[in-house]
Amino acid sequence: MTPLPQPIPAADVRSHEILASIRQTFAEKGFDGASMQDLARAAGMSVGNFYRYFPSKAAIVQAMCGYDLAEIQGEFAEIQIADRPMASLRDRILTHFSEESMKDGQLWAEITAAAIRKPEIGAAARQMEDSIVSLLATIFAHTTRRSLEDARVRYAGQCQMLVMLVKAMATRTAHCGAASPALAAQVVAVIDAILTDIAHDSAEG
Amino acid sequence: MTPLPQPIPAADVRSHEILASIRQTFAEKGFDGASMQDLARAAGMSVGNFYRYFPSKAAIVQAMCGYDLAEIQGEFAEIQIADRPMASLRDRILTHFSEESMKDGQLWAEITAAAIRKPEIGAAARQMEDSIVSLLATIFAHTTRRSLEDARVRYAGQCQMLVMLVKAMATRTAHCGAASPALAAQVVAVIDAILTDIAHDSAEG
DNA sequence: TTCCAGTGAATGAACGTTCACTCCCAGTCT
DNA sequence: AGACTGGGAGTGAACGTTCATTCACTGGAA
Secondary structure, eight states, X not given: OOOOSOOOOHHHHHHXXXXXXXXXXXXXXXXXXXXXXXXXXXXXXXXHHHHXXXXXXXXXXXXXXXXXXXXXHHHHHHHHTSSSHHHHHHHHHHHTTSGGGHHHHHHHHXXXXXXXXXXXXXXXXXXXXXXXXXXXXXXHHHHHTOOHHHHHHHTHHHHHHHHHHHHHHHHHHHHHOSOOHHHHHXXXXXXXXXXXXXXXXXXXX | OOSSOOOOHHHHHHHHHHHHHHHHXXXXXXXXXXXXXXXXXXXXXXXXXHHHHOSSHHHHHHHHHHHHHHHHHHHHHHHHTSSSHHHHHHHHHHHTTSGGGHHHHHHHHHHHHHHHHOHHHHHHHHHHHHHHHHHHXXXXXXXXXXXXXXXXXXXXXXXXXXXXXXXXXXHHHHHHOXXXXXXXXXXXXXXXXXXXXXXXOOTTO
16 A cells, blocks of 8 residues: 655755755744845755745745654654554654754744744644644554544543643753753653553553 | 843833833734834834834843743732632633733744844843742742742752743644643643642641 | 933845846757 | 757846834923
8 A cells, every 4th residue: 555655856855955954044043034045045056046946935934844744754654663652652752852852942933933923834833733633643543442533532632732742842942951850850751641541541441 | 231221210111111012013023023113113103212212122022021020920929928829820820821811922932932043032031931930939839838949949840841831832822722622621730730749748748 | 501202214234036147958850 | 970959957136125223303391
């Protein structure tokens, strides 16, 4: 059922490269702070050519959301085929709390702020979060042997909570540095409570 | 080289009025998105006069942090003299989750993003969060009959967690609308767990 | 008179976006 | 072979706009 590596157009590959190279600039200067000239320079090309790939700034953020979502979907695919998906999920979540994900936090703070301001970006960001919630629900459905629809409504709060916590921690790390062990302990405790709670909520017993 | 102007009461009152009137504009357009012209118009004055009160945009945000902090300190003062401070604290926290605090969430998303970008704003934002953590610790110290220093280190993680949760919820509300009951239930459960945990952690056993 | 709150046109820099342009190369025709 | 051609990749000056900031100025109160 898995299709062959999809025939990604050349322009799409190029777009991905560009997104990767402007990521940092976008995070550092913000949506309004980063000029198209800045971004084009970061991408190593002229402004005119840059516009051939992204017709506007909002389009860049939308594409960036798609890019990140694809990456996350890949992560979830790996989680799902792991020995113990729930343990694997926990590991992945905790990975996001390290100091090296500061750049992601910075970018997400920018995207979050821009999402409230510009409806198109808001839609993209919300869709991304919904997708992640869905991916979490899928894993929970498997481990509890429930239908996806059942898991989706039963664990909606938990899924949203997890997403919110990861985002909040990333953002916090970006502007305060690595979280104190005391805070990390609190967050991990909440996450573990949620995960073990769900793990013990199997449909058959 | 004094970063803060000397306390002139009249000018200070005027600054407060101005801050209150530009709050919404700042939230809606963002740090870079709101022009000085926009802000001056929102404050009902000319650009030239506006510069007499705030020499730069960063100064506005710094002042806004001070303004909000003063307000919050007032809230905590009321909490502290309440019958049951912990219950009062809980009420105040839950109040922040209503739909009407969307504007605050929007503003905080902007300030958070700007805080990562501009060191001066970052310092102001961090100082504000530290102050709130301190205020929380003070209340916890009273209810557990511990010294402030003791409570500060013992409940550091819990205090930071509470601040992070409130900020995360406000931000989320600003771009997704009011939280689903399922998410709200999760968050309230965590908050209640923290508060009752501390309430039962009295120094005398 | 001096002081202070307030004005808004002016300035030059920087912005997002457009566009006429060059370069390169695979095909195609002679 | 050589000449011609269409089009994608890439360029950067130019456009009109908006920006942050300044400053010569006004009106009223002390």
